[in-house]
Amino acid sequence: MTSTPYTVSDVMSAKVIAVTPTTGFKDIAAAMRRWKVTALPVVEGEGRVVGVVSEADLLPKEEFHEHRPGLIEQMRRLDETAKAGSTRAEDLMSAPALTIRPDATLPQAARLMAERHVKRLPVVDGNGTLRGIVSRSDLLKVFLRSDEELAADIRRHVVEHLFPLSHASVRVAVSHGVATLTGTVQDGGLIPLAERLARAVEGVVDVRCRLEAPAVA
Template identity: 50%
Template sequence: MSGTPTFVNDVMAERVVGLRAGAAFKDIVKAMREWQVGALPVLDDSGVVIGVVSEADLLPKEQYSDRDIGRYGQVEHLSELRKADAVTAGALMTAPAVTVAPATTLAHAARVMARNRVGRLPVVGRDGTLKGIVSRSDLLKVFLREDKDIAEEVRRQVVPRHFGTRTSTIRVEVRDGVVTLSGRVHETALVPPAARLAREVPGVVDVRCASAGPPRHPNLDPDLPEADHPARSEAEPSVRRGGR
């Protein structure tokens, strides 16, 4: 893995196989086994992604082979029964396909996967043609980044942005992807936004803050009166207690 992976284009697999809409059921199964994948994109004649066939689309063929589910079951599982009768990729595929662009951030791609409950996404160009495939395991490659590289980026990109010229008082340590920010800061309100920005650095697992505010000025001469309690003037009359 060269450089810092930030976009789908950095981690996607470019060598992929696509199916034509007329691909036969058994050929689909063979392709999945050969490529060791659980889903394959379906392309039209111009190479545009029009759908995806997954193992879940193929399973109804076996699941409903006996058709013994009753009339009400047939209504409830109509979509699965249609797939059970399908014999080509065009009839089996889920369409339209959920896709991402090469310049999609890894974080956004992960949200798309989670929202649509899929483990692989076709990567398409502006014209809809297939450019690659990105999987969950591809998105996790970012966490293989070296701790020293993460620390350097936090020092270079995060610390100066929030703490300005006082960066010498901020320490950045990274261990197993966990960033720790420590040292004294002139304004503690700056720490939470700095932590949020550090969490966005590729490869960061978590951010912990051990920063302290500016030191309190010590009372250098305790015998002197406090500034907000001036000493009583000698000319100021005193009040005697317990007699005249």
């Protein structure tokens, strides 16, 4: 049995700075600057996420600060011109909010961020209540696992599981996240699977599989 995949709850930040729908423009900008973030979840009631306000939502006010957009430009950019005249989070935010559940895997979170071109996601429970925030940098935390920890994980959940009779002859070495498997195993047909499972271990950067099977006489 392979190791349990890391989930969003393992790497997310539980401390989250959020605003309410009535938070004003300047307070939003000040919060972003103070906490060095580019987006803030918008919550109401007991923490239910209703939207996200980002730097991109605030920029139209600066863009149209010195000139009033003409009718054609207003029609072409309705959303931006509307936000340029807004002063509260509920009118500036993007809604519904793009969120993720705590039990989502890291690849799922990474894929969602890439597809929707966002840098962070509010983490919500089944009721839509804010539980944390996960960013691109959080997803990279698994690559900070030590080489020793990765080697032990590969040996325990891959080598010993696939090769119960010949695991003692397999050497697992990890250097800077790159795992190297060497040795002779009885079932050569499982070697490709061993490489694939080792590569799937959270934090492994690459795998060099040099396992061999006994030559057939």
